[in-house]
Amino acid sequence: MKTSTSVPEPSKDLLHRAQKLRLAANSLAQKSDTERRKALLAMANQLAVRASEIVSANKEDLERSSAEGLSPALISRLKLDEEKLTSAIEGVRRVAELNDPLGIRQLHRKLDQGLTLERVTVPLGVLGVIFEARPDALIQIASLAIRSGNGALLKGGSEASHSNEVIMDALQEGLNSSVVDPQALALLTTRSESLSLLRLDGLVDLIIPRGSNELVRFIQDNTRIPVLGHADGICHLFVDSNVDLDQALTIAMDSKTQYPAACNSIETLLLHQDIAKEFLVKAIPRFMDAGVRLLGDPIAQEYGINEAATEIDWSTEYLDLILSVRVVNDLDMALDHIRCYGSRHTEAIVSNDKKVSERFMQAVDSAGVFHNCSTRFADGFRYGFGAEVGISTQTLPPRGPVGLEGLVTYRYRLQGDGHIAADFASGKRRFIHEDLPI
Structure with missing residues (x-):
């Protein structure tokens, strides 16, 4: 993406797909810990079943990209051999084993008798992820998204197009054999779609770029959607x-x-x-x-x-x-x-x-x-996160390798019994503000 490139409005087809993904993500957020774990294991199993097909598609990508003069650094990232794929599949299974990041009560406070406040972790919603070269990133991001109850709209680089298509097909086949709607994951395939993704505010909650500093800076400069990532790794x-x-x-x-x-x-x-x-x-x-x-x-x-x-x-x-x-x-x-x-x-x-x-x-x-x-x-897998969606160098959290804990937000839940604010404003009732066990 060049900085002079204009960002087109989303097509009707892309808007329709994003809306369906949003609904699937909402459904995913309601799934239990056990159901999301099983979905990841099904994804891992299907990747293993189609391993030879994935490696073959990657060899095709490598041959084409080498002939087109792709840089050695990107060729290294693009390569997905049997060993690297096996490691990525094991990463999916490890993410399935991690503790559920959802439904964690961070705050529990009695405001008044019968009026109780909680702060509980919930999914972000829909992730828009744009990444270059690395097809194994598709596997990592998809597994973290599903485990954390988020939908994901993903766009890989054209240099990995064959690898990404086979991988996404395998991931969706795995989800289809579980109770999770496979439409919670979607792969964008054209440059126009990847640009239009930046205009999907209201349907996409966070954009995560993984690639060159030019790519990251372009995205940061051309979207109203919050962006998580780093432009340089010096x-x-x-x-x-x-x-x-x-x-x-x-x-x-x-x-x-x-x-x-x-x-x-x-x-x-x-x-x-x-x-x-x-x-x-x-x-x-x-x-x-x-x-x-x-x-x-x-x-x-x-x-x-x-x-x-x-x-x-x-x-x-x-x-x-x-x-x-x-x-x-x-x-x-x-x-x-x-x-x-x-x-x-x-x-x-x-x-x-x-x-x-x-x-x-x-x-x-x-x-x-x-x-x-x-x-x-400095890596999510090595930190014990199972995988990472990327590394953030911003000072606001999440920071560093971003795993499951970086893909959740929280919601305040207040339970009352006919309480009204006027009673507290008039002095009829007084706040207790008593912290309760988490």
Whole structure:
């Protein structure tokens, strides 16, 4: 999506489909915990039955997209082999095992004798999800939507069109064998529909974009529907002076090379000046062997990095085997760099100094702040959420990897016995405001 693209009004067909999905989502919200669990297990089983067909469709997408010159980062995300699909199916089953996020009483208060207030979790309604390249995202999002009682209107990138169509067909077949209306999930297939989705306020309650920063910013600028997501994933790792260099190098390698196309891989490595030279002597050969292209500031270049990092590099999300390296004087300089160039996604420190690491953890304003571990742990599955619909870098909740708890809102329920506000305004009755057990 280009920023100059106009957003068309929804067609009659899209409006009709969205209205039917809204009704199906309302019905889904009334289903019991057991019924929604069984629906997810049926979805997982049907994905397993059609696994070979899904993998075959994905190979077709990969061949076509490679021929069209899709970037290596997107090719990596697009790939859905047997191992990756098996993991995604297991993720659906894990989401089914998670505690029900609905019907949780968050507040229980007696306002007066016979007048009781509750705040109870309920579904958001309908999610509109636009994602690029990753067909496994369709599986994750659909499972979280159904488990949390939400309908989902999904639009995947054209590069994954065959994979997405087979996956959605399998998911709906699974729902059809349960008590959940398969129309609670719908797949948009055209560019016009994905643009018109942004105009479905009143029918769609939240839009979740997963893709390039251009995609996310376009959506944020062209809809009145609330948007949850992040435009950039510029993550940093700071290696302090008081550190185990071998441990720091292992963490740095994992943070960059374990899956460089992910938004939680590091794009900038910050090194304390006291250990920078010794660290780079060990690190440069390891990174080069892993195929990482290193870009350095003037000091890092003095210590062996051949290419110069420019001002643009500090604010670039590579999503590739490229890493910018900067030598900093101290913790304050590292914090200043992160404040200036970070995207509030995930930052990490490697340090054996508790005071330094604690200050880093408190001072960095990002959705994830890690100590002595890889930034690659910033993931809903790894947090125990079963899966995630995306990662949010906004300060308002939900923040970070968004699982079930980020897909619910709450409703106030008040039970009375003929109570009227006039009695309290006149002083005839007085509020008690007594908190009761949750």
